[in-house]
Every structure is written in C-alpha cells, then in structure tokens.
Amino acid sequence: MVSEYCQTNIFLPYLFSLGKINCQKHWISRKTPTFVPNFKTTSMSKFRLSYFAAILGIAAFSVLAFNNMATSDPDGPPTNRCGLYGTQQTCTACHSASGVNNATATIAIGGNPTGYTPGQVYPITITATGGLSYGFEMACVSNADNTSAGNLANSTGTETANGTVSGNSIRFIRQSTPNNAGTWTFDWTAPATDIGPVTFYAAILAANTINGTGNDNGDKTRTATLTLAPAITCIPLTVNVSGSATFCAGGSTTLTANGGTNYAWSNGGSTAATTVTTAGTYTVTATDANACTGTATTVVSVTALPTPNIVASTGTNCAGGTRTYNVSNPGPSGTQYNWTVTGGTITAGQGTANVTVQWGAGGTGNIAVAQTNP
Numbered sequence: 227m228v229s230e231y232c233q234t235n236i237f238l239p240y241l242f243s244l245g246k247i248n249c250q251k252h253w254i255s256r257k258t259p260t261f262v263p264n265f266k267t268t269s270m271s272k273f274r275l276s277y278f279a280a281i282l283g284i285a286a287f288s289v290l291a292f293n294n295m296a297t298s299d300p301d302g303p304p305t306n307r308c309g310l311y312g313t314q315q316t317c318t319a320c321h322s323a324s325g326v327n328n329a330t331a332t333i334a335i336g337g338n339p340t341g342y343t344p345g346q347v348y349p350i351t352i353t354a355t356g357g358l359s360y361g362f363e364m365a366c367v368s369n370a371d372n373t374s375a376g377n378l379a380n381s382t383g384t385e386t387a388n389g390t391v392s393g394n395s396i397r398f399i400r401q402s403t404p405n406n407a408g409t410w411t412f413d414w415t416a417p418a419t420d421i422g423p424v425t426f427y428a429a430i431l432a433a434n435t436i437n438g439t440g441n442d443n444g445d446k447t448r449t450a451t452l453t454l455a456p457a458i459t460c461i462p463l464t465v466n467v468s469g470s471a472t473f474c475a476g477g478s479t480t481l482t483a484n485g486g487t488n489y490a491w492s493n494g495g496s497t498a499a500t501t502v503t504t505a506g507t508y509t510v511t512a513t514d515a516n517a518c519t520g521t522a523t524t525v526v527s528v529t530a531l532p533t534p535n536i537v538a539s540t541g542t543n544c545a546g547g548t549r550t551y552n553v554s555n556p557g558p559s560g561t562q563y564n565w566t567v568t569g570g571t572i573t574a575g576q577g578t579a580n581v582t583v584q585w586g587a588g589g590t591g592n593i594a595v596a597q598t599n600p
C-alpha cells in the first residue's frame with residue numbers, strides 16, 4: 227500500500243493543474259482513481275455547476291490520457307530508494323507493509339567471483355520472492371568514496387537512472403515494468419581500475435498483487451547488500467627448501483620450506499618442516515595470506531651405510547695389553563656400534579665408534595663391529 231505518495235488526491239491536483247502534477251507517477255495509472263465530488267448542487271451557483279461539469283469532462287478525458295501515457299511509458303521507482311549506504315530510504319518510503327514480511331532479496335554475481343577484475347563485465351541477478359509482482363532498485367558504490375562504481379547496463383525489464391546522493395553522483399538500475407517472476411539479470415562492468423572494495427545495495431518490492439487489480443495491501447520490502455573486493459593478481463611465491471637432500475639408510479632428513487605462511491608437502495606434511503625417511507621427490511606448496519601460492523621440489527636420496535673400517539689407535543695388542551679401536555668412517559649421528567671381541571674383553575665404549583679392549587693372555591684375538599642406524 228502506498229502512503230507518503232499523492233495517490234489518494236492525485237486526481238484533483240491533476241485536474242486543476244491540467245497535468246502539472248508535482249508527484250511521481252510510478253505506475254499510478256495502474257490504480258483506478260476514485261473521485262467522488264462532495265458538494266451540494268443546491269448551494270452552488272450556475273457558474274460553479276458548469277465549472278464542475280467542465281472539470282468532470284476534463285477528468286474523464288484526463289483519466290484516459292493519463293492511463294495511456296503511463297501504460298505506454300511505464301516508470302520505475304524514484305532514484306535513491308535502494309537503501310544506499312545502509313542509511314538511505316527504501317521502497318517503504320511509499321509502500322508500507324502489513325502482515326509478516328516473508329519476502330526475500332538476493333544479489334548474485336554470475337560465476338560467484340571472489341573478487342572483481344577491473345573492466346570485466348559480470349552478469350548480476352536480483353531475485354525477489356514473497357509476492358505476486360516484483361520491483362527492485364540497485365546501485366553499486368565504491369567503499370572508499372561512496373560514488374558509483376563501475377557501470378550498470380539495461381537489460382529486458384530494467385532501466386537506469388542517475389541521481390545525486392549526499393553530493394555523490396550515483397547510477398541506479400531498477401525495473402522498467404513490474405515483473406511477476408521476481409528476477410532480473412543485467413550486466414555490471416567492473417571499474418576500469420582497482421578502486422578497492424565496492425558494495426551493491428538493492429531493495430526489492432514484493433507486491434501482493436499483479437498489475438491492475440488495484441489492491442495494494444501487504445507490499446513487502448527487503449534489502450540486500452553484497453561487497454566485492456578487487457581480485458588479487460598473484461605473483462608466484464619464491465619458495466626455498468633447506469635441509470640435507472641425502473641421508474644414510476635407516477636415517478632421515480628434515481626439509482624446511484620458507485616463502486609462505488602455510489605449507490603443504492607431498493608427503494602430507496602441513497608445517498614448514500617435514501621429516502623424510504624414504505628416497506623420493508618431495509614437493510611443497512607454500513601459500514600466503516592472499517592465497518597466492520608457490521612450489522618447490524626437492525629430490526631426496528638415501529645412501530647405504532659405509533662398511534665400517536676399524537683402526538687401531540693407542541695402546542698395544544700384546545698379550546695382556548690394552549688398546550683402543552675406532553671406526554674411521556663413522557655413520558651419521560645416532561649410528562649404533564656393536565663390537566664383538568674374542569680373546570679379549572671390552573672394557574669401555576661398547577655401542578660407540580670407539581672401544582677399549584683388554585687382550586687376554588696370548589693366542590689369537592679378533593675384533594669386529596656391526597653398525598646399525600636407528
């Protein structure tokens with residue numbers, strides 16, 4: 227239902243000003259104006275009677291003319307009724323609701339982009355539900371300076387209009403005729419350059435009646451907004467990996483990546499450092515805060531443990547003598563040495579690469595070592 231609007235008294239001013247009505251004629255013709263002159267003929271002069279007769283004649287003509295004009299030139303809502311900036315008016319400036327507001331309004335961008343690419347054309351779809359006939363208005367503005375962002379182009383059933391809101395020049399798009407489907411699709415061309423985030427503001431009217439029924443109770447308005455930041459152009463991240471690309475059989479190496487904030491390794495590792503226990507090609511994908519990525523690949527090889535070479539050092543291997551032996555080519559840290567001595571006794575160092583042997587009272591002695599890597 228329309229309140230603020232001059233709908234109820236449009237007929238009289240229209241007649242007396244012969245068309246110069248100072249009010250919006252936004253489908254006013256679809257209403258059937260009702261005019262019941264309330265005067266008493268007895269109290270009227272002949273002049274006044276003929277004056278009113280003339281007026282009534284003009285009225286009949288005017289209703290036809292007005293209907294024809296508005297029907298052939300339908301007009302959308304006034305500019306700046308889409309709840310711009312979250313503070314401006316909506317359709318409720320004239321259409322007042324009654325009952326539960328079960329209407330919905332959505333703004334969708336074709337392809338659901340996560341950001342806009344300057345200059346690119348995107349199809350925008352406005353969808354309204356909860357009524358029998360629908361209208362909408364939408365504008366898109368820069369979050370930085372509140373002026374129109376990009377361009378809105380007409381499509382079937384829509385029209386554009388420019389307005390000024392708080393000194394900012396704004397382009398609005400709205401229905402050109404009420405729509406019974408509640409959906410409109412039209413093109414938005416993103417700003418030619420990166421102007422930062424932009425916000426779409428839309429208001430829909432879910433009217434309770436289709437055109438011409440004259441019933442305007444229960445119109446419902448909903449607003450919707452959608453903010454779109456510029457798409458980020460990623461330069462691939464430079465990712466470096468440190469750590470040994472070889473290790474001895476049974477061992478491991480730790481590879482550590484840098485260059486991002488999050489990491490995903492091909493072996494399932496999800497932190498900067500990952501421990502590798504088998505030979506192979508390891509790829510890490512680094513991601514930064516803008517979701518830009520970079521990768522690095524490391525080929526890891528495993529070297530077999532060297533055959534331990536036992537060297538005798540201090541002391542003597544005469545009968546009853548004490549002597550130390552060590553492995554001259556030890557394995558990586560953590561390698562275990564299991565010494566075996568016959569003809570003597572190990573007095574120190576079992577398990578390590580250096581061992582002390584107390585030889586027995588003569589005859590033949592043997593010393594051997596087996597190494598294992600944990």
Ligand code: HEC
Nearest residue numbers: 253303307317320360361362363404431433435436437442
């Ligand atoms: C300046 C007052 C005014 C504003 C603001 C206004 N309208 Fe209207 N609107 C009217 C009048 C008057 C009518 C004709 C009477 C009716 O159908 O309720 C109308 C009718 C309509 C109709 C046709 C309804 C039907 O029953 O077929 C639609 C759709 C519509 N308006 C949409 C909108 C939308 C969308 C907005 C907000 C973006 C809006 N209007 C804001 C005055 C206004």
